[in-house]
Amino acid sequence: MQRLYFLFMLVLFAYKAGCQQQDSIFLYNGQVLIGEVKSIQLGEATIDDIDLKVIEVKLYKIKVLKTSKRFKIETDKKALFYGTLQTGDQAGWVNIISDDGRVLPVNLERLHMVIPLEKKFFRSLNGSLSAGFSYTKSSGVGQVNLSSSVLYAARKFEYQLTASANASIDSSSFSRDREDLSLMAGYYITPAWFVSVNGSYQRNLELSIARRYQEMAGAGNKLFVRKNWQLLSISGLSFSQELSTAGESSGLLLEIPVMFRYNFFQFHHPNIQISSQQSLYFGLTQKGRIRFEGNTTFSWQIIRYFYLTINPYTNYDNQPPSGTSNYDYGLVVSISYKF
Secondary structure (H helix, E strand, O other), X not given: OHHHHHHXXXXXXXXXXXXXXXXXXXXXXOOEEEEEEEEEEOOEEEEEEOOOOEEEEEHHHEEEEEOOOOEEXXXXXXXXXXXXXXXXXXXXXXXXXXXXXXXXXXXXXXXXXXXXXXXXXXXXXXXXXEEEEEEEOOOOOEEEEEEEEEEXXXXXXXXXXXXXXXXXXXXXXXXXXXXXXXXXXXXXXXXOXXXXXXXXXXXXXXXXXXXXXXXXXXXXXXXXXOOOEEEEEEEEEEEEEEEEOOOOEEEEEEEEEEEEEEEEEEOOOOOEEEEEEEEEEEEOOOOOOEEEEEEEEEEEEEEOXXXXXXXXXXXXXXXXXXXXXXXXXXXXXXXXXXX
C-alpha cells in the first residue's frame, strides 16, 4: 500500500511539474516547492510557489534546485555566466550550463546573484518598507520615520531607489526634519567593474539644508565578494545645488565623492542582515569643504517577512551653508516588511 501511495505521489508530482514547466526546489526536510524562481541573492532563493505564495528559502536548506529558464549567474568568485541551472551530482550543488556550452559544478551557497532573463519588470523588483519611531539631535524628541528601498536588476543594469523621512509632530506644529530620496543606476562592464549615475534630493534642518539636489557620475568596483558578505566602492564627480534654511542659494557645487557599500547576511540562527553606506565628499568649488554621510541598517528577522530594524546614521559638514551646527546623528527603530 505504501509503495502504491509513493508511486501515485511521484506520478502526480511529475505530471504537475511537467505540465506547468515550473522550477522546483527540494529541501532537506522533504518539502518540495514548485513555481517560478524569481531570484537568488545574498544567500536566499525567492520562488513564487503555484500553490502557496512568494517564499524566500535560505540556500543552505536547499537539497536540489531544478530550473527551466536562462539566468544571469554570478558566483562569490566574481565569475559571471549566462545560461541555465541544472541539478547537480550531489546534494546542495548545481551545474551551471553556460550559453557557450561550459559546465561548472558549484555549491548553491556559492551563488552570489542569480537573475532570470527576459522577465516582466514588476516581477523582478525586490525591496522593503519600514515604519517606526526615531530620536535625532535636531529635535531632541521622538519622531515618526518612514523608509523604503526597491532594487531592480537586469542582464547588465542594476537600479536602486531609496527613500526615507523623519518628521516631528507635537501639539503645535509639524516639522520635516530630514528627508532623503535617491535613484542609482549601474551598468556592469565586467563582473567586478561598473559605471554608475545617481540623482538625489536631501533635506536636513540640523545642517541648515532646506533642499539639496545632487547628481553624480562615476565608476565602482566590487572589492570583495564572499560567501556571506560583499564590499563595493564608488567614486567619480558630483554636482549639487543647495538652498539653506536662511534662503541662500549656493549655485553649482562640484565635489569628489568616495563611497563604500557593505552587505552582510547570516541566515543560520539568528537571522541577521547588515547593510551600510559610508560616503565622503571633498569640495572642489568650495576649497577645504568636507562632508560625510554614514548610514547603517541592522535587521533581525521576527517572522517570515517582518524584521526588527535598527538604523543609526551620522552626517557631518565642516562648512554648512548657515547655522551653528556642523553635524547630525540619529537612531531609528522600526518594523520592516521585505518583499
